[in-house]
Amino acid sequence: xxxxxxxxxxxxxxxxxxxxxxxxxxxxxxxxxxxxxxxxxxxxxxxxxxxxxxxxxxxxxxxxxxxxxxxxxxxxxxxxxxxxxxxxxxxxxxxxxxxxxxxxxxxxxxxxxxxxxxxxxxxxxxxxxxxxxxxxxxxxxxxxxxxxxxxxxxxxxxxxxxxxxxxxxxxxxxxxxxxxxxxxxxxxxxxxxxxxxxxxxxxxxxxxxxxxxxxxxxxxxxxxxxxxxxxxxxxxxxxxxxxxxxxxxxxxxxxxxxxxxxxxxxxxxxxxxxxxxxxxxxxxxxxxxxxxxxxxxxxxxxxxxxxxxxxxxxxxxxxxxxxxxxxxxxxxxxxxxxxxxxxxxxxxxxxxxx
Numbered sequence: 001x002x003x004x005x006x007x008x009x010x011x012x013x014x015x016x017x018x019x020x021x022x023x024x025x026x027x028x029x030x031x032x033x034x035x036x037x038x039x040x041x042x043x044x045x046x047x048x049x050x051x052x053x054x055x056x057x058x059x060x061x062x063x064x065x066x067x068x069x070x071x072x073x074x075x076x077x078x079x080x081x082x083x084x085x086x087x088x089x090x091x092x093x094x095x096x097x098x099x100x101x102x103x104x105x106x107x108x109x110x111x112x113x114x115x116x117x118x119x120x121x122x123x124x125x126x127x128x129x130x131x132x133x134x135x136x137x138x139x140x141x142x143x144x145x146x147x148x149x150x151x152x153x154x155x156x157x158x159x160x161x162x163x164x165x166x167x168x169x170x171x172x173x174x175x176x177x178x179x180x181x182x183x184x185x186x187x188x189x190x191x192x193x194x195x196x197x198x199x200x201x202x203x204x205x206x207x208x209x210x211x212x213x214x215x216x217x218x219x220x221x222x223x224x225x226x227x228x229x230x231x232x233x234x235x236x237x238x239x240x241x242x243x244x245x246x247x248x249x250x251x252x253x254x255x256x257x258x259x260x261x262x263x264x265x266x267x268x269x270x271x272x273x274x275x276x277x278x279x280x281x282x283x284x285x286x287x288x289x290x291x292x293x294x295x296x297x298x299x300x301x302x303x304x305x306x307x308x309x310x311x312x313x314x315x316x317x318x319x320x321x322x323x324x325x326x327x328x329x330x331x332x333x334x335x336x337x338x339x340x341x342x343x344x345x346x347x348x349x350x351x352x353x354x
Contacts, residue, residue, distance in 0.1 A: 036107065036156035037096035039089045043332035044158070048151055052085045053078065055147060076131055084122030088114060088148060092155075111152045112145045119144020193241070204241055207234040211268075222330055225292060225299065225352070226258035228267040232290065235268050239275055246285025247275070257292040260299040260352045263326040267301070269319045270348050274305035277346070282308035294354065301350040307341075320348070327352075 039045065056077045064070035091114060092099075099107055123140035126132035190208075193201035211234060240247055271290065278286035289304040324337040327350065336351035 036152060036159050037092045037099045037111070038159060039155065040093040040096070041332045042334055044155070045086075045089055046333070047154075048089055049082070049085055051151070051154070052081060052147055056081050076126070079129075079131065080122035080126040083125060084118040084144065087121060088118040088151075108149075108152060112149050115148020115151075116141040116145040118148065200241065204238055207238050210234050211238075222261040223264045224258060225260045225262060225267075225301070228262060228264075229253065229258070229290075229292070231265070232267045232271045235271060236288075239279075243275075243279055243285065246282070247279050248285060248287045250287065250289040252289070252291035252293075254293045254299075257294040257299040257301075257354075260294075260354055261330070262350075262352055263330050266323055266326060267303070269323060270303040273319050273348075274303055274346070278305035278307050284308070297354050299352045299354055301352065302347060304345060304347040307344055307346055323348075 039048070057074050060070050060073040060077060064073055092111070099110060102110065119140040119142070120137060122144070123132065123135050123137055127135035187208075190201045190204045193204065211231065236247075236249055240249070267290075271288065274286075274288045278288065286306045286308070287304075289302070291300075291302045291304075293300045320339060327335045327337055331353055334353040336349075338349040340347045340349070
């Protein structure tokens with residue numbers, strides 16, 4: 001009898017893996033202190049720069065007498081503020097793991113202090129070029145500390161909102177994906193095959209076991225597309241036993257796209273949705289196509305299914321909304337999620353960064 005190793009969960013507080021306490025559920029392990037220095041995303045950098053530039057633009061209005069004067073002052077201040085802001089964001093990204101190990105008060109002090117230094121850096125740049133005389137060192141440090149505290153507040157609430165949202169999304173997705181009737185139908189298919197085709201029955205139960213193992217595993221932030229494809233293939237093998245020739249599956253996979261990262265158990269609900277709304281309500285069955293393609297630094301994933309005209313009930317879109325939210329939580333503005341229905345064909349299209 002093999003002893004199972006202790007479960008581990010991602011810890012943004014310690015920057016590593018932390019063993020779960022006895023009796024603690026995986027969900028409880030996820031609800032830990034968020035890392036507010038996670039500034040390594042394009043969307044975060046873009047929003048931070050736009051926020052700082054907005055503050056600078058409004059501040060320049062107080063001393064400008066006319067629009068041209070405002071534009072000159074804004075351009076002048078941007079020459080010092082923009083490099084200082086990017087330096088602060090780069091430092092926050094590079095040191096996020098180490099900073100996350102500190103106490104919350106120390107984290108805030110470190111972020112605000114670094115903001116004051118960034119303010120002095122921007123002031124020094126303008127003073128060195130002779131664009132700001134005399135150089136307001138104290139005011140620049142105070143402005144840098146104040147703006148950095150506002151940025152930290154935004155990053156903190158973003159991280160705090162992200163963790164429970166991801167947890168709740170996972171719970172809802174688990175409940176909607178592994179439905180009781182799916183379990184019963186699969187077990188019934190296996191029972192029917194036990195005497196006639198025992199090898200097939202064994203394969204169905206193995207696939208079902210793998211599905212539940214993956215669904216109930218400890219939460220992870222992301223997995224590779226290759227892992228998601230493998231899980232979806234197991235699921236479709238089970239459904240092929242149920243529907244036989246009614247289920248027509250087509251795969252078009254790009255080997256160069258398989259290392260893209262996406263939230264765990266993201267592809268299988270899309271495939272299940274295609275089965276539920278395409279194959280189940282149709283006596284003639286339906287076609288399900290899954291394709292992946294790498295286009296430069298982006299990976300495109302498509303799940304397409306034909307739907308019977310005037311048959312079946314319209315879904316509530318909960319699974320699709322769940323997938324969209326978790327995808328955006330992981331990749332922010334670098335990811336795209338689209339659905340298209342045209343001429344009896346429904347398609348879900350995902351775009352992921354490599």
